[in-house]
Amino acid sequence: MSLDQFLQYLVSGLSQGSIYALAGLGFTLIYAVTKIINFAQGEFVMLGGMLSFVLIRSAGIPMVPALLLSIIIAVAIGAIMYVLAIRSAKKASEVSLIIITIGAAILIRGIAGEVWGVDAVRPPFFTGSETLSFLGARIHPQALWIIGTTIAITIALHLFLSHTMLGKALKACSVNPRAATLVGIDPRAMGLIAFGLAAALGAIGGVVMAPLTLTSYNVGVMLGLKGFVAASIGGFTSPLATVIGGIGVGVIESVAVGVDWGPFTSEYKDAIALVILLVILLIRSGRLAAEERVS
Amino acid sequence: MRKWLCLLLAMFILAAAIPLAGCSNEKEPTKAAYKVGAVFSTSGSQSDLGVPEQRTVDMMVEEINNDGGINGHPLEVIVYNDESDSTKTLSLTTKLIEQDGVLAIIGPTFSGGSLAILDAVKTAEIPNISCAASIKIVTPVAERYWVFKTPQTDVQAIQEIYGYLEEEDITKIGIITDTSGYGASGREYLIAQKGDYGIEIVDDQTFTTGDTNMQSQLTHIKGTSAQAVICWATNKESAIVAQDMVTLGFTIPLFCSHGVANKAFIEQAGDAANGVILPAGKLLVVDDVPSSDPQAKVLKKYRDDYEDIYGEGTVNTFGGHAYDALSMIVMALEEMDEDLSTADAREFIRDFVENDIDAWPGTGGVYTMSPEDHLGMAPGSLALIKIVDEEWTWLQ
Numbered sequence: 001m002s003l004d005q006f007l008q009y010l011v012s013g014l015s016q017g018s019i020y021a022l023a024g025l026g027f028t029l030i031y032a033v034t035k036i037i038n039f040a041q042g043e044f045v046m047l048g049g050m051l052s053f054v055l056i057r058s059a060g061i062p063m064v065p066a067l068l069l070s071i072i073i074a075v076a077i078g079a080i081m082y083v084l085a086i087r088s089a090k091k092a093s094e095v096s097l098i099i100i101t102i103g104a105a106i107l108i109r110g111i112a113g114e115v116w117g118v119d120a121v122r123p124p125f126f127t128g129s130e131t132l133s134f135l136g137a138r139i140h141p142q143a144l145w146i147i148g149t150t151i152a153i154t155i156a157l158h159l160f161l162s163h164t165m166l167g168k169a170l171k172a173c174s175v176n177p178r179a180a181t182l183v184g185i186d187p188r189a190m191g192l193i194a195f196g197l198a199a200a201l202g203a204i205g206g207v208v209m210a211p212l213t214l215t216s217y218n219v220g221v222m223l224g225l226k227g228f229v230a231a232s233i234g235g236f237t238s239p240l241a242t243v244i245g246g247i248g249v250g251v252i253e254s255v256a257v258g259v260d261w262g263p264f265t266s267e268y269k270d271a272i273a274l275v276i277l278l279v280i281l282l283i284r285s286g287r288l289a290a291e292e293r294v295s
Numbered sequence: 296m297r298k299w300l301c302l303l304l305a306m307f308i309l310a311a312a313i314p315l316a317g318c319s320n321e322k323e324p325t326k327a328a329y330k331v332g333a334v335f336s337t338s339g340s341q342s343d344l345g346v347p348e349q350r351t352v353d354m355m356v357e358e359i360n361n362d363g364g365i366n367g368h369p370l371e372v373i374v375y376n377d378e379s380d381s382t383k384t385l386s387l388t389t390k391l392i393e394q395d396g397v398l399a400i401i402g403p404t405f406s407g408g409s410l411a412i413l414d415a416v417k418t419a420e421i422p423n424i425s426c427a428a429s430i431k432i433v434t435p436v437a438e439r440y441w442v443f444k445t446p447q448t449d450v451q452a453i454q455e456i457y458g459y460l461e462e463e464d465i466t467k468i469g470i471i472t473d474t475s476g477y478g479a480s481g482r483e484y485l486i487a488q489k490g491d492y493g494i495e496i497v498d499d500q501t502f503t504t505g506d507t508n509m510q511s512q513l514t515h516i517k518g519t520s521a522q523a524v525i526c527w528a529t530n531k532e533s534a535i536v537a538q539d540m541v542t543l544g545f546t547i548p549l550f551c552s553h554g555v556a557n558k559a560f561i562e563q564a565g566d567a568a569n570g571v572i573l574p575a576g577k578l579l580v581v582d583d584v585p586s587s588d589p590q591a592k593v594l595k596k597y598r599d600d601y602e603d604i605y606g607e608g609t610v611n612t613f614g615g616h617a618y619d620a621l622s623m624i625v626m627a628l629e630e631m632d633e634d635l636s637t638a639d640a641r642e643f644i645r646d647f648v649e650n651d652i653d654a655w656p657g658t659g660g661v662y663t664m665s666p667e668d669h670l671g672m673a674p675g676s677l678a679l680i681k682i683v684d685e686e687w688t689w690l691q
Contacts, residue, residue, distance in 0.1 A: 001518070214531050
């Protein structure tokens, strides 16, 4: 592997990892506030991409308003999902709620397939497709948009959670819902906000990545899985950890293709993410058990 | 009591009136219709293929019956939609055989469905001309006595690409394939046939269906001495490979499979589609086919007939597969004695297709069926097509 090649693997991995990170941020947010793992998170990434294509190409709306509208519609769907499916199942256990999110994912995917068909589509690039060079590595301008969006969202989310009243209320809810209620925070309103915000994060990821990765009614499955891995590596705790997890998986996957490990070929690329997940889960469950013993 | 009488009377009148009504409208030939069955996927994931197949059959039946049918017998094709679900393909095939008593079955649309009905077709002893891709549908031919197919297979598509590479003195290639069934079988044949054309595969990369970035694999290929890249996958992943090759600044050509021979691929790959070379039916490039080509006439007629009804630019190779399948059965029916029992008629059609389809030009290729070959497509049936300015152009 030459240095040029190594740089290329790194750059490609960085843009792919940013996609995983964007998909993973929503998981972290919802888990932090509601302790639910929302398996419909990948569907919001799909909705963002598909809606942007439909609005730009079929409805002929100019790009910027179309992108904003896509995100707004996805947020509305996220809020509806929370009110109808999660909140109405009042006393359900967390496991039941997680299963409800799987059902919601299947429903959203099914409707999308019926309404929009099964073909993959490509919304237009934000700023053309003239390849950029960086120290011998080449990168698509849309990939820069993806990386930039990931960085911007991470910073914005961090500022929101630690420097605004609403963000602090969300955090309070995640630390101790009962205590939060005592000081006047409504956990159900916080749940609604978390789901809406997570839908927005997913949809933003969807609209930014779709021009490069293409999108279709069923992309949510794969993106949901990789996003889940990213969020697990981050321990579902902080947005920053999720982003590091996502980018880490992307870069390792990419570089692994370049390292010829005897019998290992690119066929094992996907296995790498899952092995990382397994190792992390094993380490973490050990640590959790230790913490429980201490307390 | 009077009520019952009234009802009975009414029924008598109706019973008497129905045949009368039938007679008064009947100007068509009085001979019984020849019934042929078809199972197509006109909805679900395979509908892009199934819809043109059904449209083609509708168009052909109308034309044949307007010309007075087959030796005076009207042609009736009973088409069922299996919704791209192979379980339904099987139950609908059984219905065609047992309930509708058809003489032959064309379709199904996709390989899974076609493989699912092999046993039913064999047990019922009914000829089946499939419109699906897999070579397993007609091999081993000893076990596929009743089954034929019209679409090209991976093997022919790869031979077409390799033949071209040999002419161009390209000997070192990198391949990048999908790990799904389609890509994996393509990879198998790419490796199996390379020796016949003096080709060396210097890099063998794979990806998973749904992957959104192939840059790492392509960077790996770029680091080798490959003079061309062959990608075996369907639309979306092939489009990403094409685009990533542009991003990475590749200067060697990209060859794709016949699976991307549709307009959706060009839309998905955008500018990156330009320069991609793929093997496909000549139907995509009818205007480039010289009049000396044996298929020239049938291609032009089918394209013009189809686009007259369904609109400019709508023709595709999938409808052509159904055209070829139904044409073979119609040719058999034209030669068939009229008073055969259903079982004898089915056997006659099978024997005719196997022995008498000889150098027959269809839309998919020139067919010569035999007991050893139930596809019978001659070399040169496929065209190598290059995408130039987002249009198909014939390379040879």
